[in-house]
Amino acid sequence: MTIFNGVVLYAMLWFLSLFVVLPLRLTTQGEAGHVVDGTPESAPANPQMRRRLAIATIVSIVLWVPIAGIIISGVVAIEDLDFLRRAMEG
DSSP states (O other): OOHHHHHHHHHHHHHHHHHHHTTTTOOBHHHHTOOOTTSOTTSBSSOOHHHHHHHHHHHHHHHHHHHHHHHHHTSSOGGGGOTTOOOOOO
16 A cells, blocks of 8 residues: 555545534534524534544544555455456456
């Protein structure tokens, strides 16, 4: 795995974990009973973005380390993922 591949893998895991973390424990303005003018009732009352970004970062690091380790060690090769048993080109 090259450095670029590692960065791409981390970015993919970070955004995936962010999209999972965003709706957790979300209180909307409608549920809180105070809707700010010009916003929908479904807007978050207190988004806590720094906390959510930190959680997404921690989760993505925890996921990235073993996945990168498996890829680098060669335990699972691309040939192992070829379930249709096609000949690899190149």
